Amino acid sequence: MTTLTSVPRTTPVAAPTARFRDLLASEWIKMWSLRSTSWTIALTVLFVIGSTVVATSSDAAAGSAPADFRPFDAYPPAGYWTLMLVASSIGALTVVSEYHSGLIRTTTVAVPARGSLVLAKAAVTAALWTVVGTVAATGSFLVSQALLDGQHAGVPITHPGVLRPLLASALLAPVCALVGLGLGVLIRHAAGTMVTSVFALLMLPPMFSESNRWSADIKHALVSAAWTRLIQTWEPDPGSLAYSATVPGSWAVYLLWPLLTVALAVFAVRRRDV
Template sequence: MTRTTSAPASSVSSVSEPPARFRDVLVAEWIKMRSLRSTWWTIALTALFVIGCATVAALADHDNIVAAGPGAQESRGFLPFDAFPPGAYMTLMLVAGSLGAVTIVSEYGSGLIRTTTVAVPARHSVVLAKAVVVAAVWTAVGTAVSLGAFLVSQAVLDGRHAGVSLTHPGVARAMAASALLAPACALVGLGLGALIRHTPGSLVATLFTLVMLPPLFSTSRQWSADVNHVMVASAWKRLVQNWGGPVHHVHHVHDATVSGSWAVYVVWPLVAVALAVVVVRGRDV
């Protein structure tokens, strides 16, 4: 008698990978940013440029105080734009905004976004992870740059007894505004990059929105001043220039409020990130 032994049917069970945790997406986005050497070189050169501009401005005022004679420094007080020169910080805004846009645009250009969305189908998680990494990196950069520019400029002015300490009235607000300027602009660039998805267009839009648009609206008329005050660059100037000393109002000039300027710092990044989430979730890669 022949006994037929039938092999047990092997049940093939499909083991699905667990969904990526948000922490894993954060790590992946950090690795992407960390692996780009050009990003760190750009950040380093920009930081040196800002601190160098603050040093040059402080040296110029140091020489002016010497030429003005004894007692001139007492009438000058804290020189905020020695520590925070507008031209240098406009450059910081442009670099932060551009690199924020490149953070997401580069993936569309290289096609890496397809791999990313396959690995993480929840596209909003990818955008939020990018936003967290960008905000963290640029907050650290902004803090280091503003602190370095302040300390170097005040060390120069100390030679004429015109420097001030970190506890001087108004310094903390100016430092915070300058430190948070970089992440705010980087997140605005991220939102524009998600919307446009092309490198040249994203960079031009970032330049226009952050740097070129505010001067188009003067503060001589109320409606124009209202538009000007909701710009990031104008909010920074208000928080730094009117640093806590006497404010010299110009006739027919509508000045922004401190609380309104801080609100600009909050609203622009939130709207930019929300826009990026909506855009990325609502269209194909």
């Protein structure tokens, strides 16, 4: 005689939803898992500060000791254009590398909330490059003023006119990194993203002048032009025929470029397949 026993019905246990702080931790680990991240950042900071040494030493050797703070000695364009290029490239690679390797499929299966995933990448990228930009900008300022102290022309960090160029140069790195990240999500191709980033951030501004209103408006809406205006400590000549950018407008460019590119990236990943 056989006794029948009832088997308890089992219900599948759903995996807990990934919290946003878990996404941040995951993106942080993935970013530093790339071997190139640490040494690329270190070399970039060294190059930026080195370009400051060259620019300041050249002016000091020529005997052109400034009577006031000159930001183009502390923040030479060559060094900061390189910083823009590297920051946008690394920002793009945080996304493009996953598309290239196919890891993005695994990531989106584990985290169906694709918008949150992009926002986590953006938060980690912004935090990292804010630190990098702050180190580069502060180092550039301190080195330049140390060199100018030999001519009794150095100024302290509390000197009037120092804070805005310092802040603008520090924030240039995260702005460009987020632009690169947003373009990486939209284009999803390494070469296309790099070319678009270089064109928008570095090549496009010199194509426009400030002699015409429409041309000046386009130029002033670009990141590198906004940085140039923000580190400028003197006011434009009111008698000049050129259309000069404003400081509030340049800060708005700093805000809108990363905001719009990341917002478009979030919208794109929610509307299309991986």
